[in-house]
Amino acid sequence: MPGVFIVLEGGEGSGKSTQARLLYTRLMQEGALPLLLHEPGGTALGEQVRRLLMAERGGGQQRRQGGIEPLTELLLFSAARAELVNKVLHPALEEGRTVICDRFTPSTVAYQGYGRGLPLDTIATLNTLATGGLWADLIVLLDMAPEEALGRVAAQQSLLEVTEKAGERGGRQDEEGLRRFEQEPMTFHRKVRQGYLEQAAADPGRWLLVDGGLPPEHIAEVIWGRVEGLLNRPAP
Ligand SMILES: Nc1ncnc2c1ncn2[C@@H]1O[C@H](COP(=O)(O)OP(=O)(O)OP(=O)(O)O)[C@@H](O)[C@H]1O
Ligand SMILES: [Mg+2]
Known part of the structure; x- marks a missing residue:
């Protein structure tokens, strides 16, 4: 029987990585063999694309100052996805x-x-090409006002920064967030939220x-309620 595919979505700081980790731990406790992935990444090429997108800041607003073209950005994300899926x-x-x-x-x-x-x-055409038409069984949307999430x-x-300055050994580093879209204006983040809600x-x-x-x-419990049902679904 094919495995269950769960995607976590939402704006920056909405809690995707937090919930991905909580769900992973819960699945481990239940004796499942979960696999935790993030986008872009999860393959050698995907991680390189991730580094590239993190280094090449800007895009929409800063495009005129040499940021990546939106179409190029789309193709880079799609290339990383094709590797990950296949x-x-x-x-x-x-x-x-x-x-x-964590994102798809x-x-x-x-x-x-x-x-x-x-x-x-x-975008629909490229998504279908990159995934071969693969859809998640469950897509969790962590919905929040962008002002609040970006504040987090x-x-x-x-x-x-404080822990780094304090010189803590092996100082903490956030390597998960792409930090690519955070400098975009609030109007951008509102459109992104709208895009999620419409989907x-x-x-x-x-x-x-x-x-x-x-x-x-609390969020983890709500998600678990749905995941449990999917794990116990009858064979087709
Ligand atoms: N439900 C919550 N309530 C309060 N704080 C939270 C909650 N979930 C996550 N956080 C905190 O908010 C911050 C962002 O969370 P997290 O990294 O999980 O978000 P994310 O959606 O993965 O962000 P990014 O898009 O940057 O990867 C972290 O400091 C985390 O501890
Ligand atoms: Mg994250």
């Missing part, structure tokens, strides 16, 4: 593993489509909309 994700699902992915195709629709304004049909990221960053509304059976402002343990 080399890692698909084989893991075929082995029956439960795969958690809905991010491309929200950021490059609604945020950057690239045509949604182009800023607090996290200043905490990291969720169009496919309510697959999406689980959660208030990202709730306590992490």
Whole structure:
């Protein structure tokens, strides 16, 4: 039986990585063999694309100052995704593993489509090409006002700076967030949120909309309620 595929989505700082880790731990406790992935990344090429996108800041606003073109950005994310799906994700699902992915195709629709304004049909075509039509069984949307979520990221960053200055050995580093879109204006983040909400509304059976402002343990319980049902689903 093919494994269950779960995707976590939401804006910067909405709690995707926190929930991905909590779900991974829970699945381990239940004796499942989960696999935790993030986008872009998870393959040698994907990690290189991630580093490239982190180094090449800007895009929308700073494009005129040499940032990456929105179409180039879309193609880079898609290239990393094609590697991940074909080399890692698909084989893991075929082995029956439960795969958690921190961002997937809905991010491309929200950021490059609604945020950057690239045509949604182009994005749909590229997403289908990169994934071979693979869809998640469950997409969790951690919905939050961007002002609030970005405030969390800023607090996290200043905490990291303080611990670094204090010279803590092996000082903490946040290597998870892409930190690519944070300097975009609030209008960009509002469009991204709208993009997520519209995708969720169009496919309510697959999406689980959660208030990202709730306590992490509370959110984890809501997510677990849905995941448990998927794990115990009858064979087709
Ligand atoms: N439900 C929550 N309530 C309060 N704080 C939270 C919650 N979830 C996560 N946080 C905190 O908010 C910050 C961002 O969380 P996290 O890194 O999980 O978000 P993210 O969606 O993965 O962000 P990014 O898009 O940058 O990768 C962290 O400092 C985390 O501890
Ligand atoms: Mg994250």
